[in-house]
Amino acid sequence: MYRALADPTRRAILDELQDRSGQTLFELCVRLTGRGFTSTRQAISQHLGVLAEAGLVVIRREGRYMFIDLDTSPLQQIYQRWRVTPCESDT
């Protein structure tokens, strides 16, 4: 999962999903290219594979669509591991 965070495109995917969770792959592709990323559908798909394996993303299939939901809970490991003290501004 640490490796999953290492790639800028994958982080952008997480950003995009946080902005709107439950998007389909094609939506993601369109909106990411809108944000300046040039990745093809296959590239995004592979990234989603990595993110899903890391548990940061949940993939739900319906008919011919796949919907992708964000799950940030694995990130708690990071805080638990190194005891990060949340700063005041984090309410």
Place this chain on the structure above:
Amino acid sequence: MYRALADPTRRAILDELQDRSGQTLFELCVRLTGRGFTSTRQAISQHLGVLAEAGLVVIRREGRYMFIDLDTSPLQQIYQRWRVTPCESDT
């Protein structure tokens, strides 16, 4: 900094520094090999370069020694970026 977390050896260095901050490079090498890591001094040194660039580690030189201190504050970015809700057990 996300890339800095991607490597297991680097995470082990952070673990080791959390256990005892302010270690010297040689101490780190010894204690890491004790934990099953086979990395040479040069490898560790390069890892420290990456960690320092990410701001996760602060290097302080004194005479012929270098002391390495942990700084987990950059990790707060992660929580701020994806609004991770800390779980109850994290006091």
Place this chain on the structure above:
DNA sequence: ACAATAGGCAAGCATCCGCTTGCCTGTCAA
């Protein structure tokens, strides 16, 4: 029924990354 749409699979490629190797610099102790 058939064409278009949404996505999957796998191989190939270029790059990056971690690691080793070999050698050099500077500091301290005897």
Place this chain on the structure above:
DNA sequence: TTGACAGGCAAGCGGATGCTTGCCTATTGT
């Protein structure tokens, strides 16, 4: 002062990784 010790620098190598390309499957609309 000289040798041992702590660390630095740089080149090279092999494996991992991100991406593309080409083709295939399945669902849906008309």
